[in-house]
Amino acid sequence: MTQPPNDYVRIFDTTLRDGEQSPGATLTSDEKLEVARALSRLGVDVIEAGFPAASPDDLAAVQRIAETVGRDVPEGRPERPGGAEPPIICGLARATEKDIDQAFAGVRGAKHPRIHTFLATSPIHREHKLRMTKEQVVERASKMVAYARALCADVEFSPEDAGRTEPEFLYEVLSAVIEAGATTLNIPDTVGYTLPHEFGELIAGIMSNVKGIEKAIVSVHCHDDLGLATANSLAGIRAGARQAEVTINGIGERAGNTSLEEVVMTLATRKPIFGLRTGIDTTQLTRTSKLVSARTGMVVQPNKAIVGANAFAHESGIHQDGMLKHQETYEIMRPEAVGAQKTLLVLGKHSGRHAFTVRLRELGHPLSDEALNNAFERFKVLADKKKRITDADLIALAASEESAGPELFKLEAVHVSAGAGMPTASVKLRCPDGESRTTAAIGTGPVHAVFTAIDNLVQAPAELLEYSINAVTEGIDALGEASVRVRARGEALRENPQLGSVLSSIFHGHAADTDVIVASTKAYLVALNRLLATLDAKRRQPDAEAPRDAAPGASG
Structure with missing residues (x-):
């Protein structure tokens, strides 16, 4: 791939890796592919598709993205410097041969693959986590970068916790990995500790003191623990960094990552100050933000810069x-x-299937086959109930179908009786064996009664963490959007590469309906179906243990 000019900042999106480490942001393989396609259309230069060594499922998801998104130039993707090219597809790897082999196995199908390997360098990590001397860290980093470079021409190296690493030692490590073949040096503020002037000085020092720095692109990767991720990233860019590692909506571990939309729009709005540009089509920012929010179940705060409802x-x-x-x-x-255009009246009850399909595609929510049929049927029902059908309504209908996931248990009917006394619910589900079963339950309210009835039928090892309901538009006939999060009880489903530990996953469900009880019921079933499908896949791979090599941690 052609090296970008010096006034160009590469946008490296890690929504599918670091962003997915947010509690509750677990995505299915299909959802990861959908988000990756949206990121490619948006104009992202590098997509970090995952951590292939974490599990066979992660490896398969990265391979799928590499072989599709990594080879195609979708309609609407802005041209890169040098012409129309698909994004670089990147896989994360700890500094071990086993991880690096898995990372390359994941990304090798892309036209432009990249291996991203990392090793901690700060005193606290060297002493307490790695138990390695400075000399051992330099040797390991150099050796593993050389190993990765023998497999792949594009290798990124991250000195984890660079913000708390002695500058002179950091220069030594970075000089060694450049000599070993690293093409990108990513400088992470792993715990969001540095201040903007400190981080800017750190990048400036690297630009001035690292031997062979002209052979590599310097990247910044900042976390938002003190609310300074965007400010730190911009300070690093002003000091010479030409790649920014970001996530949509700023999602990520703990307090999150640098927000893609904030960095991109700051560079665009304050171009006279920075004199820099990106390859992002900014008119797709709101659309992509809503997609990621719907898929991860992580609601964007109303006062969020750029993409919040009140922006x-x-x-x-x-x-x-x-x-x-x-x-x-x-x-x-x-x-x-x-x-972020105004909500428009676009369709009505006399609108046909073709107009409906085209409008969904224009809104960035193309559907096909059964999902399109279901959404169109629900649209016609909604059009009979509402005087005005808005873009927001259409997006909610599409998002509800897109997030449905596997349907092990499907809602056939629900009835509630509420009021003072004894709220009750009757639920009829089609079960995995094809049989329909009905049960009833009481609860503290109608939604609690519905969820209790579902639990009696499904018998999933799930704990409800969060439930919310919101109106999509104004008025008494507004669609209600329900969001649910559940956690798997007693099941180790997912590796956190930063901590080197296996955690229970959190699954979200999302659904929309003019009846908030129906929306809530469907959302809860989506979450439980995802949990059960993941458990089933895990149990089918009894030997699929994630590696437990030395040097655990993640560049985030």
Whole structure:
């Protein structure tokens, strides 16, 4: 791939790796592929598709993305410097031969594969986690980068916890890995500890003191533990970094990662200051944000910069008066620039299937086959109930179908009786054996009664963590969107590469309906079906243990 010019900042998206480490952000293989395709259309330069050594499922998901998204240039993807190219597909690996082999097995099907390997360098990690001397760290890092380079021409190295590493030792490690063949040096503020001026000075020091630095691209990867991830990343970019590692909506471990949309729009809005550009189509930012939010079940806070619901809302009378006189009085960017256009009346009850299909595609939610049939049927029912069908309604219908996942148990009917006294619910489900079964339960309220009845039928080892319901649009006829999170009890399903431990997974469910009880019921079933499908896949692979080599940790 052609090296980008010096005024170009590569956007490295790690939503599918570091972002998915957020509690509850577990994605299915199909959802990962859908998000990867959206990231490619958005114009992301590098997609870190996962941690292939974590499990056979992770490896398979990365391979699938590499062999599809990593080889195709989708319609709408902005051209890169040098022409139209698919994104680089990257796999994360600890500094061990076994991990690196797995990473390459995951990404080798891409047109532009990359191996990203890492090793901690800070005193606290060397002493307490690695139990390695400085000399051993340099030797291991250099040896593993050389091993990766023998497999793949594009190798990224991250000195984990670089922000707390002695600068002189950091220069030594980075010089050694460049000599061993590293093409990108990623500098992570792993625990979100540094301040912007400190991180900028760290990058400036690397640019001035690392031998052979002109042979590599310097990257920044910051966490938001002190709310400084975006500020630190921008400070690093001003100091010479030309790759930013980010996630959609800033999701990630603990307090999250640097937000893709914040970095991209800062560089675009303050171009006279930075003099830099990216390859991102900013008009797709809101669409991609909503997709990731729907798939992960992680709601975007209303006051989130760029993509929050209130990002372009003005309630103050003074602000409204200024906006009416001149839009730039209180807006530094146009809503249209990030794809945050006003809700429009687009379809009605007389609209046909073709118009419905085309509009969903325009909104970034293409459906096919059974999902399209189900969504269209629900659209016609909704159109009979509502006077106005908005884009938000269509997105909610599509998202509900897209997030359905495996249907081991399917809702056939639900009835509730609520009020003072004894809320009860009757639920009829089609079970995996094809039989329909009905049960009833009482609860503290109608939703609790429904969930209890479902638990009696499904018998899943699940613990309910969170339940919420929100109106999609205004009015008494608005669609209700339900979101549910459940945790697997007593089941080790997922490796956290940062901690080197296996954790219980959290599964989310999402559904929309004009009846909030129906929406809640469907969302709970989606979450339970995902949990059961994951358990079933895990039990079919009894020997699929994730590696437990030395040097656990992750570059995040």
